[in-house]
Amino acid sequence: MLSNLAHRALERAGLGPIRDKVLSKERLTEEDAVRLFEVKDLAAVGALANHVREERHGNLAFYNRNVHLNPTNVCVASCKFCSFARLDDQEASEGYTFQLDEAVEKVLSRKPLGVTEVHIVCGLHPTLPWEYYTELLRRIRAAWPEIALKAYTAVEIHFFAQKFGKSYAQVLTELKAAGLDTMPGGGAEIFAKRVRRKICDDKATAEEWLEVHRTAHRLGIKTNATMLYGTIETLAERVDHMARLRALQDETGGFQVFIPLAFHPEHNMIGKAFPKPTGYDGLRTYAVSRLFLDNFDHVKAYWVSLGERMAQTALSFGVDDVDGTVLEERIYHMAGSHVPQGQTESSFHRLIRLAGRVPAERDSLYHVLKVHEA
Ligand code: SF4
Structure with a gap:
């Protein structure tokens, strides 16, 4: 009320x-x-x-127990806001690519912590073979059958399709057969052509990003959607971005959650030109997205990008999900995020409770696993 x-x-x-x-x-x-x-x-x-x-979710605040895996940061694209990508995997340039065994081992080492989801995102590597991506999922799935595999952004799927001469449907069908459950929402940035031309002109276009998600939804793969805010976009361009997502959601119903991501200015090409967006801007972006995206069940504040305190505040500005324990995060830490590397479940409960909400652990598909009443 x-x-x-x-x-x-x-x-x-x-x-x-x-x-x-x-x-x-x-x-x-x-x-x-x-x-x-x-x-x-x-x-x-x-x-x-x-x-x-509160009408949708009462006092619950959702989270999951997840681990991130970024198998390589080598990337042929040159997004101006990116602090993660490197041109090669030389140690001197801080580039890296995990061997398959190493990547699988990193994930499996988290099994005793009760993790329920692995979130996998890579750079667009120029030489890794197709089998690297499928085998990675297959091996994790074989060793840990119940783990949820959320892997590869639409930008990666588009890159695989081009590089390996496959359609989006073929790429996604083969990944699904290898163990893919859901897809993360990264790479959307801002859909407006004017913005993309200036900040990320050599990766999937808005139309391609949306088409990958449309195809995934048709194949029964649920996906997330993001929006990078705080660079050169106008407010109208943010709204246009959300409108395109809302239209696709009307068509397919395949998005699970909308995640606004704050631009982080450290160690990238445009950091000097644009300061980190203010907390005021973050909160109004969450609030407007909750009101505008009437066909999205969830709005998430990714605490690694936003900081813990702002994520707590966002829980009263339309947000109902604060992501997860996020072990092994690299992308935002390389862009200057100063939050800790991962949270224990109890510190996460504390974070949510101190914001006046009740922690509800969810799985990858937003089924509630346990409500942790005080
Ligand atoms: S944002 Fe993704 S596609 Fe762009 S340079 Fe960074 S890793 Fe590559």
């Missing part, structure tokens, strides 16, 4: 008509979303987003 105070704040901010649409479950337009972004009263927008969040 929205408090009287929130109603008054929304009226004062001129958001009465948008509030009425939200309360009567009428879909917001792109103009409504831009207006929500532009309004100065963040608390009013946040209260409305929190209303929707």
Whole structure:
């Protein structure tokens, strides 16, 4: 229920008509979303987003026990915001590529910790063979049958298709046969051509990214969706990005969660030009996405990208999921994230409880495994 105070704040901010649409479950337009972004009263927008969040999920905050694996950071693309990629796997350039045995061993070593999901993302490596990617999944699956394998972004799938002369459907079908369960949502950045041309002009286009996800959904593979905010995009371009995701979700229903990702400025080509987005910007992005993406069940604050404190605050601005224990994260730590490498489950519970929410462990497909009441 929205408090009287929130109603008054929304009226004062001129958001009465948008509030009425939200309360009567009428879909917001792109103009409504831009207006929500532009309004100065963040608390009013946040209260409305929190209303929707609590209506859907009550007081629960979801997380899972997961480990990240980045088998290689060698990449032929040159995204300007990226701090992770290297041109070769020479130690001097901090490039690396794990041997298959090494990569599998890294994952299996986490088995005693009760991890339920492995999140695998690679650079676009110029010479690794197709079998490297399939064999990696096959070996992990063989040694750990119950683990959920969330692997390879749409940008990687597009790269595999081009490099190995396969269609998206072929690539995904072969990966599924090797053990793939779901796909992460990375590589979406901002869909607008103007932005992509400037910050990531040599990887999958917006249309290709969306087509990979459309194909995955058709094959029964659930996927996530991200948006990188805080570089050169306008607010209207953020809304356009979300509108394209909402349209695909109407068509397929295959997205599980929307994850806004804050730009991190350290060790990349544009870090000097753009500071890290403010907490204010992060919170309004979460709130607007919760209100606009009416066909997405979940909005996630990736605590590694956002920081623990902001992730806690985001749980009252539309967010219902704070990712997972995230053991072995590399991509954001190479971009200057100062949060710890992974969380224990109890520290994660504490983080959620101190934000006034109840921790709910979920699996990769958002089935609740256990609600941890205090
Ligand atoms: S964001 Fe991904 S595709 Fe772009 S340079 Fe970094 S690793 Fe490569």
